[in-house]
Amino acid sequence: MTAEGVLNVLRILPIDTPTLGDRSYLVHDGRVAFVVDPQRDIDRVLGLAASEGVEITHVFETHIHNDYVTGGYALAEATGAAYHVNADDPVSFDRVPVRDGDVIAVGDNLRVRVLATPGHTFTHLSYALDAGTEQVAVFSGGSLLYGSVGRPDLLGPDHTHALVRHQYASAQRLAAELPDTAGVYPTHGFGSFCSATQSAADAATIGSEKLINPALTRDEQVFVDELLAGLDAWPAYYAHMAPANSAGPAVPDLSRPERADADQIRKRIAAGEWVVDLRNRVAFTAGHVAGTLNFGLDGSFATYLGWLIGWGTPVTLLGETPDQVDQAQRELVRIGIDRPAAYATGTPAEWAGGEDLATLPRATFADLTQVRHHRTVAVLDVRRNLEAAQARIDGAVHIPLHDLLRRLDEVPLGEVWVHCAAGYRATIAASILAAHGRRPVVVDDDFDQARAAGVLTLAAG
Structure with missing residues (x-):
């Protein structure tokens, strides 16, 4: 097939997991396919491959993931595909070990080149795709994201400062070695806590990232300082993901459990x-x-x-x-x-079963202002630290939602009005408080309305 013919049939299909803020990818030439960073529920991948009429022959992992359990091992087992994982990753299953510079042929038309891009982890890899004679894409995992990079602090504070500089160098490498026309296909950056910052972008090229990405537009020290200053907490369950992924997770059981009366x-x-x-x-x-x-x-x-x-x-x-x-x-x-x-x-x-239902009062920031004219009201802010540093409610007790269970004794007694940025986390927090015998009121409102309601006292900057 000619280079032009390959490009005409090449398909790069994202498989979105918006609730975790990640993407996997199925890539094929009309006959054979490879998959990058599949999620645990591989039935979605198998269904897409079947609908496209292609055979999955290769699976690639960019890194040992921190924010989800991989489906890579199970997908390779189900399809007989070669499972490509960094040779330096300490996994307990059989895989095809790959290293920087390796080139893997996928069918007759596609070539995948392995690029070491440490930063998100020490053993992180990216995969550059050649279709025919054209360098068309890079699957950058948690390295170069849309307008950002993967966060470098997930391996702990002892490694953060080394990894953030690796992250900068890796982004620079991708920009230097790939053409401006190459598409960028990251795994993280769509809401994942693995991303240093978030972007609304849905597509990018190396050329477009050169114009906006801090890792490609800032001096290294400025990039390092800005990125580290913008990091906040990540979900506690991340601690369990790398061990699970290093063990080769099996296909999950999605059948329903027993029914409860x-x-x-x-x-x-x-x-x-x-x-x-x-x-x-x-x-x-x-x-x-x-x-x-x-x-x-x-x-x-x-x-x-x-x-x-x-x-x-x-x-x-x-x-x-x-x-x-x-x-x-x-x-x-x-x-x-x-x-x-x-x-x-x-x-x-x-x-x-016939018992009375419990309810929770809902309110707005305007309601909070009105109530405060008449009596003292305790307010609990459950946003993350960086959010609270930008703007606060006068007199609010700040306990990030992820710390609430271990800091319940810090929540004021009596009626407490709970807020976040939009109401979702406030309701989680209120349900926890109510389950522990407290009396919460859910402020189910956009935090921008706090300023209009006159309860905002600490502004950004």
Whole structure:
């Protein structure tokens, strides 16, 4: 096939996981395909390959992931594909070890060149794609992202300063060795906490990144200082991802667990297990089983549940429909929570088994202003540290959501108005407080409205 013919049939298909802020990629020439950084639920990848009528022959990992459990090993087992992982990664499974400079042929038309791009991890790799004679793309994983780079602090503070400089050098290498026309296809950067900053961009080339990316436009020391100053906490479940990925995770079991009746739900709550209501926060606050926790599927469900839960705590899922439960299970296996203890579908009245439902008051920042004219009100801010550093509510107690369970004794007694940036995290926090016998009010409002309501006292800068 001519170079022009290869380019005419080449397809690079992203497989989005927006709830974790990541992308995987299926790339093919009409006959054979390779996959980069697949997520745990590989049925999505297999389905896409089948719909495209192509055979998956190679799977590539850019790094041992910190924010999700990989599907790479399971996908290679299912398809017979060669599984390419850095030769220096200490994994316990058979793989095809690759190193900087290796070139892998995928069928007759595609060539994948291995580039060492440390920074996100010490052994991070990127993969440059040649189609025919053209260098068309680079799969940059957690190295060069859209307008950013992968964060360099996930291996701990002892390595951060070395990794951030590696990250700068790796971005510079990609920009120097690849043509401006080459497309950039990162794994992170779409909301993932693995990204140093977030971008709204949906596509980029090496040339476009040269114009805007701090790793390519800043002096090295300026880049280092700015990036380190912008880092905040990452989800606690990340600690479990690298060990799982180094062991070669199997295909997850997505069948439903046992069904829970109202009596079992009560017993699980009493035993200190997590019973999670998957409905949106408006429905939850209007009526829910006392003691249940609200992690709505309309937000970053798995990220925050995985961040807060004690690892290994049994989880029961409550959804209005079986589809909600199925979606929640799929999201949970991506972060290594493989099997819920039980599930129930239907209505809160059915889950409560005749007992009275609990409710939570909802309010706005304007309501907060009005209440403060008449009485003293405790306010709890559950945003992250960098958010709170930009602007605060007068007199608010600041406890980031991910610290709430271990700092409950710092939450003021009595009625406490809980806010975040938009209401999702505030409702999670309020459900936790209510389950511990507190009296929260959910400020379900955009934080920008705090300024208009006259309760904002510390502005940015």
